[in-house]
Amino acid sequence: MLHQPYIKHLELKTEEIPSYNYYPFNLPILKSIDRIQFHPKVTYLVGENGMGKSTLLEAIAVAIGFNPEGGTFNFNFSTYDSHSELEQYIKLAKGVFRPEDGFFLRAETFYNVASNIEQLDQESLSVPRVIDSYGGVSLHEQSHGESFFATFLNRFNGNGLYILDEPEAALSPLRQLSMLTRIHELVNQQSQFVIATHSPIIMAYPDSKIIELTDEGINEVSLEETNHYSIMKQFFNDKERLLHHLFQHEE
Numbered sequence: 001m002l003h004q005p006y007i008k009h010l011e012l013k014t015e016e017i018p019s020y021n022y023y024p025f026n027l028p029i030l031k032s033i034d035r036i037q038f039h040p041k042v043t044y045l046v047g048e049n050g051m052g053k054s055t056l057l058e059a060i061a062v063a064i065g066f067n068p069e070g071g072t073f074n075f076n077f078s079t080y081d082s083h084s085e086l087e088q089y090i091k092l093a094k095g096v097f098r099p100e101d102g103f104f105l106r107a108e109t110f111y112n113v114a115s116n117i118e119q120l121d122q123e124s125l126s127v128p129r130v131i132d133s134y135g136g137v138s139l140h141e142q143s144h145g146e147s148f149f150a151t152f153l154n155r156f157n158g159n160g161l162y163i164l165d166e167p168e169a170a171l172s173p174l175r176q177l178s179m180l181t182r183i184h185e186l187v188n189q190q191s192q193f194v195i196a197t198h199s200p201i202i203m204a205y206p207d208s209k210i211i212e213l214t215d216e217g218i219n220e221v222s223l224e225e226t227n228h229y230s231i232m233k234q235f236f237n238d239k240e241r242l243l244h245h246l247f248q249h250e251e
Helices: 052-066 107-123 130-134 144-157 173-187 227-237 240-249
Strands: 007-012 035-037 040-046 092-094 101-106 160-165 192-196 207-212 217-221
Touching: 035 227, 040 052, 052 092, 052 101, 052 160, 052 192, 101 107, 101 144, 107 130, 130 144, 144 173, 173 192, 227 240
Parallel strands: 040 192, 040 207, 101 160, 160 192
Antiparallel strands: 007 035, 007 092, 207 217
């Protein structure tokens, strides 16, 4: 069976944008987006801070039906309403099949998701508890990295659409490698990922597409062509020279 995408492409409704003078429409990439074609398995959004990766990812997630702060399709809470209005100005082309599972994971608001899970379990006496689908141990009683990884391992069930915003934020390099293994398992279970990341390790999944966001626009690149990879390679190949240059510049 061919791998069928749940979302095929994104288009910006440029004719409806009221002004490019304020956020989020003043982001450089929004002036150059025509269409973003998603890979049926894994699509990466990469780029420097401030390029709009998280804003774009959030808009995709909200347009699909996820809660802006994250969680599954069933989550409906708001700790602080800070998401942009960009989802109103994008058009998503969906695939033939609908995902049976899904999760929007945001590193910066995952604490709020964990808190909402505890609140739901306190308000309901039903069994199984919500936390049981995350491994059964309170996410607040684990380290940030352990709670992230427990979610990947236990709550992601396959046949799903998974939107991840900087998942490497709480993961060691070893855990990032383990995450690649988990991504591969879920891809083989007809899952699709869209991931915003700074990690060359996370970007390394072979059957994927990397879209780099820059001031000049968006481009599809290979892992080796990303600034993230080249900077890390330069650092490890000639650490002393790079540090000397950085410290000399500061002086």
